[in-house]
Amino acid sequence: MEDYLETIATLKKEIGVARVKDIGRLLNVKNPSVNAALNVLSDLGLVFHERYGYVDLTDKGEELAQNIKKRHDIMVRFLTTILKIDPKTAEEDACRMEHAMSDETFEKFTKFMEFVETCPKKERPIWLQNFDFYIKTGKRQNCTKREDK
Amino acid sequence: MEDYLETIATLKKEIGVARVKDIGRLLNVKNPSVNAALNVLSDLGLVFHERYGYVDLTDKGEELAQNIKKRHDIMVRFLTTILKIDPKTAEEDACRMEHAMSDETFEKFTKFMEFVETCPKKERPIWLQNFDFYIKTGKRQNCTKREDK
DNA sequence: TTTATTAGTTAGATGAAACTAACATATACT
DNA sequence: AGTATATGTTAGTTTCATCTAACTAATAAA
Structure with missing residues (x-):
């Protein structure tokens, strides 16, 4: 999960937005794995993700990502x-x-x-x-x- | 798996033999988990283990354990x-x-x-x-x- | 505005590593 | 020797992260 947070932060910094596809590409996993992870992170209050939209970090998620x-x-x-x-x-x-x-x-x-x-x-x-x-x-x-x- | 090898080596050094129970105790897992791991390690040619007997490392296993x-x-x-x-x-x-x-x-x-x-x-x-x-x-x-x- | 393409999602399967409960063996005691 | 207790094993379940295949939505092009 730490890897997902880190990757989302990286993507936001590098190309402005974090897409499911790009997260998967960087972590070498397929889209469904990203999706599953995002649901968990969402439940933990670390990311914000609405269907078919970009992924974003909550304040708490951003803080964790930066730490990592x-x-x-x-x-x-x-x-x-x-x-x-x-x-x-x-x-x-x-x-x-x-x-x-x-x-x-x-x-x-x-x-x-x-x-x-x-x-x-x-x-x-x-x-x-x-x-x-x-x-x-x-x-x-x-x-x-x-x-x- | 590396933890299992390391623990077996430690036990052999400390108390002379490696038992399923002691491996489990040191790694905080139950006996069946140890057993499953030993089967895998056995298939990989890293440990020698016969039913109800002590666990031993093969030369290859010993080498790996020492490295770890x-x-x-x-x-x-x-x-x-x-x-x-x-x-x-x-x-x-x-x-x-x-x-x-x-x-x-x-x-x-x-x-x-x-x-x-x-x-x-x-x-x-x-x-x-x-x-x-x-x-x-x-x-x-x-x-x-x-x-x- | 319809259709093709791309991206995202869902459902269901797999494999790894742990667990519990039930069973088997070995050892040590009487 | 016979039995009790310890330890070890097996079977079957759970959880988790991944996967594939099938489906859905959004977008871009004709």
């Missing part, structure tokens, strides 16, 4: 920028992992990416460059003593 | 040591996230934790201590220039 999109986004960013996972795989993994995260974990992941992305030194923090090196060579650089705290 | 346990373990370690998620939540999240990770992501997570845990400087790398500080205060320490690479 944020989870998705943070996982993609983490996987691509920290772990250097290729974008396609990162996207797929994020799609699955986004549903498995507790609120607490989501918050912390967000903080973590904030911490990395606002690094004042240079674009990519030193320690991450060291990690890149470790991935590439299996060895550490900068292993001599240093006194910075 | 490694995913679980790496996620718990990441969540607790990097993000400082409380152990209970970390455990729950790991249980769900472990199934959502691609091989590639698993490998990189593993490298990442290796990189962090073998830090030669002190127990906890400086940058992680900086992250801890950022979490606690919302501010960065060490924001002045420094020349170490």
